[in-house]
Amino acid sequence: MPRELIDLLWRDHPAAPQGGTRGPRSRVTTGAVVDAACTLADAEGLATVTVRRLGEALGISTMSVYTHVNERDDLLVLMADAVYARMPLPTYGNADWRTRVRRVADANLALHLEHPWLLEIDDERTAFGPGTIAKYDHELHALDALPLDDVARDAALTFVLDFVRAAARARRRDPRADEMPQVWARWAGRLAEYLGAAYPLAQRVGGAAGEEMNAASSPEHAWEFGLARVLDSLTPAPPP
């Protein structure tokens, strides 16, 4: 029978309960289960991380997975905390706060591009994991030089990380992307007919944005556009 999620999250901590010594040892460690789940998610998406497939990948039966994890949702929390724990935290050195925040943003974008499935995990309990807390602490320090009280500091970091999440979502490859060219070929004419001359602004701007999205350099531009604004907005004395 697996332990509570909080103990699973901190399973490598000296104070974590180890479970009784009787009976056979697990043929697989909890860490290996989580790692295999992450590998599977990286390769084929979170939807393919089913308990059955996970057991198969580990060479154990489906139900043996439940020796390490209470339910699938717990596994997702462990996966998220695991990649946070392994994430290379940016170095700050003597950099000013803008550079620090930029590095935090870059590091988080890289993380989300490497593990797009992170966007699909939205469980508050992740906040209590060791990897998540270490990351949180380190990223809070990026704002040391800003005159923010505790609540505002948390809000500022959330503001930055939410922007990164949105940028990562925009860059994520839609699983339907392969079919979209053909779909669009079928739809373009009909949409033009439906629209006619209505919504000229939407048609013009949408068209421009759509073309821009096909340009190779677009993601970087959008990223720079937004990140510059995020940094400006955190500047201590806002413009009058």
Next chain:
Amino acid sequence: MPRELIDLLWRDHPAAPQGGTRGPRSRVTTGAVVDAACTLADAEGLATVTVRRLGEALGISTMSVYTHVNERDDLLVLMADAVYARMPLPTYGNADWRTRVRRVADANLALHLEHPWLLEIDDERTAFGPGTIAKYDHELHALDALPLDDVARDAALTFVLDFVRAAARARRRDPRADEMPQVWARWAGRLAEYLGAAYPLAQRVGGAAGEEMNAASSPEHAWEFGLARVLDSLTPAPPP
């Protein structure tokens, strides 16, 4: 057999194909199917919007739902477009751009609070629906007074709406929220043991943010904090 999604989205447009006249008429309109799905999602969450339950709610068989919709994913697109179409678009009057953008943000926040399941629908094809396009056009006009080219204007609107989405996600009631007090009661002691004196900044700021979250006025504060920064960041001449 249902029509293509683009025609389903524009089903109320005069130019939309009506389908042959032979055979019995549908006992239920496609609009009614979509409305029922939205009602179900509002009441019990998107996960409970299954094809079987939807048929039951409509008084038709499970498979009859597929007379109106090709697959469940299409239904989600229709649901999103439907609520966008019905959304009350803010009036601008003679307001300056800051007020306009604020109204856009407020309207979108209200929409997401009313239909939290919108956050779970992330399908690019939604962009081609009439409700979505009308909303997009109207919101682009909020930025009329700003010196932005087409691509930048789209980016700016996306920036604002992404912020709103993140705020809405933060306000959303976790389905696990009911159990969290008891969970926390079990976890608090152990987490303190695991943490010890490590990560003092994270412990202090996290604690402050956690307490703030329990304060009744917190969501409004976080909203104001972020929205003020979003508006500042869109100001034409950024601070030197």
Next chain:
DNA sequence: GGTTAACTCTGTACGGCGTACAACGTAGGA
């Protein structure tokens, strides 16, 4: 007016999912 073709409706069935449960095997502690 009869025939046909297009259409809706429906039940059954398939392969997948998460996971409860009970039987069985295995090891350390008494």
Next chain:
DNA sequence: TCCTACGTTGTACGCCGTACAGAGTTAACC
């Protein structure tokens, strides 16, 4: 040595989306 706690496993249940085939219904065509 026996007991007991624990890992492992197969089976089973109730869900899910949806493919498919048959039956019923209507308008169009001859």
